[in-house]
Amino acid sequence: MPGDHRRIRGPEESQPPQLYAADEDETPAARDPTRLRPVYARAGLLSQAKGSAYLEAGGTKVLCAVSGPRQAEGGERGGGPAGAGGEAPAALRGRLLCDFRRAPFSGRRRRAPQGGGEERELGLALQEALEPAVRLGRYPRAQLEVSALLLEDGGSALAAALTAAALALADAGVEMYDLVVGCGLSLTPGPSPTWLLDPTRLEEEHSAAGLTVALMPVLNQVAGLLGSGEGGQTESWTDAVRLGLEGCQRLYPVLQQCLVRAARRRSAAAPS
Amino acid sequence: MAAGFKTVEPLEYYRRFLKENCRPDGRELGEFRTTTVNIGSISTADGSALVKLGNTTIVCGVKAEFAAPPLDAPDRGYVVPNVDLPPLCSSRFRTGPPGEEAQVASQFIADVIENSQIIKKEDLCISPGKLAWVLYCDLICLDYDGNILDACTFALLAALKNVQLPEVTINEETALAEVNLKKKSYLNVRTTPVATSFAVFDDTLLIVDPTGEEEHLSTGTLTIVMDEEGKLCCLHKPGGSGLTGAKLQDCMSRAVTRHKEVNKLLDEVIQSMKHK
Numbered sequence: 001m002p003g004d005h006r007r008i009r010g011p012e013e014s015q016p017p018q019l020y021a022a023d024e025d026e027t028p029a030a031r032d033p034t035r036l037r038p039v040y041a042r043a044g045l046l047s048q049a050k051g052s053a054y055l056e057a058g059g060t061k062v063l064c065a066v067s068g069p070r071q072a073e074g075g076e077r078g079g080g081p082a083g084a085g086g087e088a089p090a091a092l093r094g095r096l097l098c099d100f101r102r103a104p105f106s107g108r109r110r111r112a113p114q115g116g117g118e119e120r121e122l123g124l125a126l127q128e129a130l131e132p133a134v135r136l137g138r139y140p141r142a143q144l145e146v147s148a149l150l151l152e153d154g155g156s157a158l159a160a161a162l163t164a165a166a167l168a169l170a171d172a173g174v175e176m177y178d179l180v181v182g183c184g185l186s187l188t189p190g191p192s193p194t195w196l197l198d199p200t201r202l203e204e205e206h207s208a209a210g211l212t213v214a215l216m217p218v219l220n221q222v223a224g225l226l227g228s229g230e231g232g233q234t235e236s237w238t239d240a241v242r243l244g245l246e247g248c249q250r251l252y253p254v255l256q257q258c259l260v261r262a263a264r265r266r267s268a269a270a271p272s
Numbered sequence: 273m274a275a276g277f278k279t280v281e282p283l284e285y286y287r288r289f290l291k292e293n294c295r296p297d298g299r300e301l302g303e304f305r306t307t308t309v310n311i312g313s314i315s316t317a318d319g320s321a322l323v324k325l326g327n328t329t330i331v332c333g334v335k336a337e338f339a340a341p342p343l344d345a346p347d348r349g350y351v352v353p354n355v356d357l358p359p360l361c362s363s364r365f366r367t368g369p370p371g372e373e374a375q376v377a378s379q380f381i382a383d384v385i386e387n388s389q390i391i392k393k394e395d396l397c398i399s400p401g402k403l404a405w406v407l408y409c410d411l412i413c414l415d416y417d418g419n420i421l422d423a424c425t426f427a428l429l430a431a432l433k434n435v436q437l438p439e440v441t442i443n444e445e446t447a448l449a450e451v452n453l454k455k456k457s458y459l460n461v462r463t464t465p466v467a468t469s470f471a472v473f474d475d476t477l478l479i480v481d482p483t484g485e486e487e488h489l490s491t492g493t494l495t496i497v498m499d500e501e502g503k504l505c506c507l508h509k510p511g512g513s514g515l516t517g518a519k520l521q522d523c524m525s526r527a528v529t530r531h532k533e534v535n536k537l538l539d540e541v542i543q544s545m546k547h548k
Contacts, residue, residue: 006370008382010352011339014406017438020338021451046415047327048362048484059315063414065360099367101358104410105317105333113356113410114369147360147367149412151331152314 007113016109028203033196036183036247039254041163043171043262051172053258055164058200059154064164066172069094069142094139098126099147100161106153122158129162129182129214129224135175144174155200156184158212158226163255170259178216179255180223183247185211185240193232195240197247211237213244217252283489290477297483302526304481307534309426309541311434319435319459323427326483327417329361332427334409334435338449341397341404349396349404353381355411355424362416362484380508381411381424384497388465388505391432395460399442403449407435418484421495421508425467430538434545435459463499465506466534468527470494475513480526496527500535 037058046052049065056062072095100122104110126148134144146168148161162182169176186199186207195211196203204210209229216223222245231237278285289296299305305326314320317333341348355377357365365371370378385391396405409431411424436456443450471482471490482490492512497505504524509515515523 004369006375007354008352008378010350010408011342011406014337014339016335016337017440017449017451018453020440020449021438021453046329046360048416049360061314063360067359067363070363099359103331103333103412104354104408105314105320105335107316110335110337110408110410113354145359147358149358149360149414152316154316 004114014110018108026202028200028206031196033194034243034247036198036250037200039251041167041255041258043167043258044266049168049172051168051170051174053164053167053171055160055167057154057156057160057198059152060157060160061151061154062148062157062160062164063151064146064148064161064168066144066146066165066168066174068144068172069139069174070145072141072143092137092140094134094136094141095143096127096131096134096136097143097145098123098130098165099145100126100150100158101148102150102153102157106150122161125158125212125224125226126162126165129180130165130169132221132223133166133176133178133180133216134169135177138175144169153201155202155204156182156198156212158182159184159198159214162212162214162224163251167255167258171262178219178221179252180214181217181248181251181255182212182214182224183244183251185213185244185247187211187229187231187236187240193236195236195243197243211240211244213241213248215245215248217249282485286473286486286489290473290479295479295486299481301477301479304530304533305483307426307537309430309537311430311541311545317431318437319431319433321427321430321434323423323430325419325423325426325481327415328413328419328423329415330411330413330420330423330427332409332411332424332431334407334431336435336437337406337408338398338403339406341401345393346401347397348393350406351385351391351393351396351409352406353385353409353411353428354378355381355413355420357413357416357420361413365416376510377411377420377424380421380495380506381409381428383508384425384465384467384506385428388463388497388499390429390461390463390465391459392462398440398449402447403440403442405437407432416484418482418487419469422467422469422481425465425497426534426538429461429464429466430541432459433461433538433542463505464531464535464538465497465499466527466531467495467497467506468523468530470496470523470526472513472515478515478519478523480530494523496523498524498527498531500531502528502531 159182
């Protein structure tokens with residue numbers, strides 16, 4: 001990068017070799033639209049973070065760590081919906097600061113380590129989805145920092161990051177009303193569009209629209225929703241949301257198992 | 273009770289152990305933590321490796337792209353390392369541009385690449401003056417528990433050995449590159465630089481592979497990078513207490529034995545990958 005003197009200088013610009021490759025017509029194969037990829041989840045794996053979780057779903061690998069609660073830094077930092085409104089309630093509630101970053105080698109093209117607007121948008125989406133689940137009123141004047149790192153993007157990255165972040169918060173012992181489970185969907189293009197649950201990267205690239213839903217399974221409330229693209233009829237969007245919520249409910253037992261195992265490991269390792 | 277003493281007087285706590293020639297986690301002064309390496313797990317990267325040195329975890333991903341060679345060296349490619357210490361790995365790091373420690377680590381890796389000639393930049397050139405490979409080596413620390421330089425060097429080495437570049441031919445008529453993604457070949461990794469880090473305690477005692485706490489309590493650090501012929505590639509001693517020449521020689525011989533251990537581990541892993 002020309003102006004970045006904190007990193008080792010490389011060439012001014014570079015192109016990925018895929019641009020010059022013979023055109024491979026890779027269209028995603030047809031599949032059952034309600035299939036969820038098998039998920040591997042593990043909590044409590046980083047030694048330096050208060051709580052951590054690793055989630056792997058198909059090719060998507062996400063690692064999330066939680067630190068805090070720490071004294072909130074005063075002033076206009078980050079911002080969020082808590083800024084507006086009455087003085088006393090906003091000042092007393094804790095804050096959740098979410099940071100989403102993609103590793104430079106996580107996608108087809110190398111991304112600069114600095115990231116950009118998209119990562120900030122996703123960080124905000126994470127914060128908005130996790131806030132309903134965390135009892136921030138129990139952490140007055142404190143801030144909890146959640147950082148999610150996407151090691152490999154195999155489709156439904158935001159959904160995986162949401163789930164990993166909720167697991168990490170639970171692993172850190174942060175008081176929560178419920179876990180947050182995320183699920184991604186994508187709409188196939190063409191004359192008869194269908195919504196696919198848990199799309200792979202190839203399916204996402206060839207899609208006409210994408211949607212991520214976040215559900216709190218026990219309370220059965222939607223914590224977050226982020227979608228974009230050309231969707232068509234409104235009914236298809238409601239169907240998609242319903243499909244996504246079912247997917248989240250199916251995922252929940254796996255996450256419960258993961259947390260139970262992590263708690264057992266922690267109690268076995270504790271000296272007393 | 274021991275935990276209380278450790279919090280109040282960490283240095284005294286360590287000195288009690290060092291007097292008996294051992295450390296709180298049970299290691300000898302010259303013993304490394306358990307090293308594990310996992311190669312090729314990230315399929316979007318051209319080459320990847322994950323190294324765990326005790327709790328310290330570093331993941332390295334290499335992406336290869338095309339670029340025009342530098343004007344002053346038209347027959348060379350680029351190798352661009354970047355070490356990232358995100359807030360994920362330790363609470364002392366903040367989001368934002370790379371801090372001092374990350375910059376120092378990136379520069380150290382760049383020096384190791386340059387001095388050890390692990391990849392000859394001439395090998396990366398496809399067409400002199402027109403097209404060359406640029407290898408972006410991104411190292412991300414997932415868990416910071418001391419001794420990241422050793423882990424970074426090992427991760428970089430393992431990832432480079434895992435990199436497969438597609439075949440490129442320059443079409444004479446159109447002067448454009450043609451890439452065949454189906455035919456891939458491994459990089460020519462010429463040397464195997466291995467780093468060994470030491471921490472100096474109380475200006476006299478040297479311990480190998482310090483953890484995060486030990487680094488914090490130490491009065492100096494030293495990192496030696498050796499390659500397979502016992503040649504010194506890089507020596508990094510950022511200030512701290514002075515060392516006598518004899519102590520330095522001891523460190524170098526320890527670095528040579530460490531090189532053999534790491535080489536053996538890496539060969540085993542690569543062999544097991546080939547058998548798949």
